[in-house]
Every structure is written in C-alpha cells, then in structure tokens.
Amino acid sequence: RFIGEYASNTNSLYHKRLSIDGRQLNLEVFDPCSQGSEARCILEEPVDWADGFVVVYNISDRTSFINAKNILRQIRETRMENCKGSMDVPVCLVGNKQDLCHARQVREDEGRGLAQENRCNFQEVSAAESYQDIANLFTQLIRQVMEHLKYRADRRRYSGSKSMAKLINNVFGKRRKSV
Numbered sequence: 001r002f003i004g005e006y007a008s009n010t011n012s013l014y015h016k017r018l019s020i021d022g023r024q025l026n027l028e029v030f031d032p033c034s035q036g037s038e039a040r041c042i043l044e045e046p047v048d049w050a051d052g053f054v055v056v057y058n059i060s061d062r063t064s065f066i067n068a069k070n071i072l073r074q075i076r077e078t079r080m081e082n083c084k085g086s087m088d089v090p091v092c093l094v095g096n097k098q099d100l101c102h103a104r105q106v107r108e109d110e111g112r113g114l115a116q117e118n119r120c121n122f123q124e125v126s127a128a129e130s131y132q133d134i135a136n137l138f139t140q141l142i143r144q145v146m147e148h149l150k151y152r153a154d155r156r157r158y159s160g161s162k163s164m165a166k167l168i169n170n171v172f173g174k175r176r177k178s179v
C-alpha cells in the first residue's frame with residue numbers, strides 16, 4: 001500500500017512473514033536514515049549484516065541519483081572487505097517516481113549503466129502507481145538472496161570437507177610413519 005504522507009526521518013525496521021517458492025520466510029527490511037548534505041549522502045553505519053540491498057533514487061532528482069552512487073560505493077567497499085572474492089551480496093538499484101517522467105532529471109540508461117558498473121539489478125518503478133512492481137522487485141531480490149546464502153553455505157561445507165580430507169591425510173600419514 002502506498003502511503004503518500006508520513007514522517008520518515010528516523011531509521012525504521014519493518015517485519016513481514018511471507019512465503020516464496022514454498023518456503024516460509026521472516027523478512028526484515030531496514031530503512032536507514034541516510035546522512036549528509038546535497039550530493040554527499042552516505043549511510044550512517046556500514047551495513048555489513050544485510051543479506052541484500054535495495055538502493056532507491058528519484059528519477060526527477062539528480063542529487064538523489066548521485067547519493068545512490070555514493071551508497072552503492074559504500075556497499076561495494078563493505079562487500080569487498082567481507083566477501084573476499086565470493087559471489088556478491090545481491091543489490092537492486094531502483095529509479096523511483098517514474099510517474100514524474102515529465103520532470104525527469106536522470107535518464108534510464110544512466111541508471112542502467114550505474115547498475116552495470118556495480119554488478120546489480122536495475123529497474124525503474126513508480127511506488128505511487130504500481131504496488132505490484134515493487135512486490136515483484138522484492139520477490140526477485142529475495143530469490144537472489146536465498147541463492148546467495150545457499151552458495152555461501154555450500155562453499156563453507158566444501159572448504160570444511162577439504163579440511164577434513166587434509167586432516168585424514170595427515171592422520172594416515174602419521175600412522176604410516178609409526179607402523
């Protein structure tokens with residue numbers, strides 16, 4: 001549901017239970033209060049705990065696009081510190097307020113280009129006009145998040161079994177020597 005007017009100058013955490021592909025999920029959406037003046041917007045804290053990100057700008061406000069660019073850089077830097085070359089945490093860049101395209105300040109191809117540079121998904125939407133597009137966008141991101149978490153768990157299992165194989169080799173090696 002689109003709420004036209006509301007106070008939104010604090011960090012907000014939203015909870016939702018939902019079912020995707022037969023799996024029951026508890027979704028937590030943290031909407032951080034971004035800080036900074038003009039085109040120097042950054043998040044208050046690094047968001048290294050998040051499983052996925054939705055970065056939103058307003059297509060009729062170039063400053064918000066520059067802010068989104070800064071936030072994407074911040075996410076990328078946090079990802080590089082934490083992921084160490086593993087598959088990226090999913091990010092979706094969203095150009096909102098498509099209904100205001102008569103006052104457009106950011107071209108669609110600029111948004112798409114920024115998304116490509118940051119290896120993330122991209123979509124233009126109008127939260128005011130289409131609830132369904134936003135719902136689909138979240139569903140798509142959550143599917144990617146689940147894939148990403150599975151990938152990380154498989155990697156951990158694989159490196160765990162490699163260490164086990166090493167351990168077994170060492171033990172046998174020692175035994176052979178002592179026989």
Ligand SMILES: Nc1nc2c(ncn2[C@@H]2O[C@H](COP(=O)(O)OP(=O)(O)OP(=O)(O)O)[C@@H](O)[C@H]2O)c(=O)[nH]1
Nearest residue numbers: 003004005008009096097098099100126127128129
């Ligand atoms: N025309 C139009 N207005 C929108 C749309 N989405 C949000 N708005 C309006 O834009 C204003 C800002 O929306 P917010 O959701 O507070 O945006 P925000 O980026 O979280 O703003 P901050 O809380 O300042 O960070 C509100 O008045 C919304 O009603 C849209 O798709 N079209």
